[in-house]
Amino acid sequence: MMANEGVYSLDTSFFMDWQARHYPVDVFASLENKIEEMIAAGRCGAVRLVKEEIDSVGTPGLRAWAKSHSGLFVPMTPEIQLEGAAIEAKYPDLMDP
């Protein structure tokens, strides 16, 4: 079922736009519930670097949320690294070195 529905790879901007900018969880509670459901179903994830970036730039509320959802953040496995490197090779100007 997971493969058919796809898995979302979330970056820091997703979390910032959701919680810190446009849809704060104290106002848009149902959105948080839906995302919680997706996390529970294994339909979204983020690499641990995202959590560290949230810790670096995020709001206190977002940082606390990320801490309480540590299972969402997955380690940088060799497979993920290879996928990332392939994207960098295809789009060399994507990153400012």
Added chain:
Amino acid sequence: MTSMSTSFNALVNPPLLVWAREESGYPPELVADRLKVKPERLLAWERGDLKPTVRQVQLLAKFYHRPFGVFFLPQPPLLPPIAGEYRRLPGVEPGAESPELRLALRIMSQRRQIALQLLEELGNPIAEFETSAHLLEGPNEVGNRLRSLLGVTNEEQLGWTDEWEGWRCWREAVEAAGILVFQFPKVPLNQVRGLSLLKFPLPVIGINTKESAPGARVFTLLHELTHIALSVGQEEEPALGETRDDAAWSKVERWAEEAASAALIPANVLAGFLGRMSVARGAWDVPLVRSLAVKFRVTPLAMATRLRVEGALTWEGYDLWKAGWAEYLKTLKPRSGGFASPVDKALGRGGRPLAQLVVEALDANRITAVEACRHLDLRFEHFDKLRAELRDRARSTHTIDDGE
């Protein structure tokens, strides 16, 4: 082991490890020490004989101030040498800058690029700094021209409540003239007090935050402004292209000091004060020079230099005064510092023009919140306060504007 991610090896491209270290100017031993590994292990990573862990690459990225992903690029980026941007700095050999200075230069160059990109993205006009200076001109003449360009009036200057207000007003005037003014930390003062990036449009002046006295920062600011005007006049090149010997370069530096001094302390206003004070040429002591310097919100040393140039102090008197001033400085307690909020620091580091651009671009959805935070090195929770600060330009005159 701090997390699961540490157990995975990082599939980095070894030449990128070498590139990042050499670009930062660090020897292998220092990096290895920072990562708490043996130098042989670091060199084995760089040769590709061993792989570092993901955690170790994260630490390297942080230490080198590079994105984590840079180590996975297929080949090292081709970047122009940084010495092709900054003006010649006494005692700094192009290509052999200290790691701290290289980092400061790279950050300031990046900030300039960000400003240019955001200006283009927002469709805003880019101010052109076109005022030139020539070494055959008199420093007084050039100083007056720069002062006139900046639009700081005598009445305004003499009315400032303290040196911090003077620093902010001079900085804003220079920024309004089409120059970005940044502050950089962690570089020892004996390496460099200030510098310029001779890139047009939007040249950059960098001020070392270890310069604790705001009056000294003002002098450095005007000194660098003079160098930029000399560059516009094609009298000087970036460090990589400068061919003058040390003696010839010292003359350029002295000329720039005199022009900066003339811009800060106009001859006619100074003459008025000197007429009223009636001090004999050999009678200038520390309290007298300090009393005059405080009126212009400049450092006593800058004032003494100006008095010498104007002939109110002989060279001998100037040297004696400097010796007395050095003794006086030894009696002072170290600077206690002050509290600077994250917003104060961000504004101090990057200046109001850059902060304004970043906020505008964020609010227009031209950049992400993460980019905005990165550009200003500021957490998102402080952005509302930043917006308020940008709206309210009349700030406390006692705010510490360190950028550190």
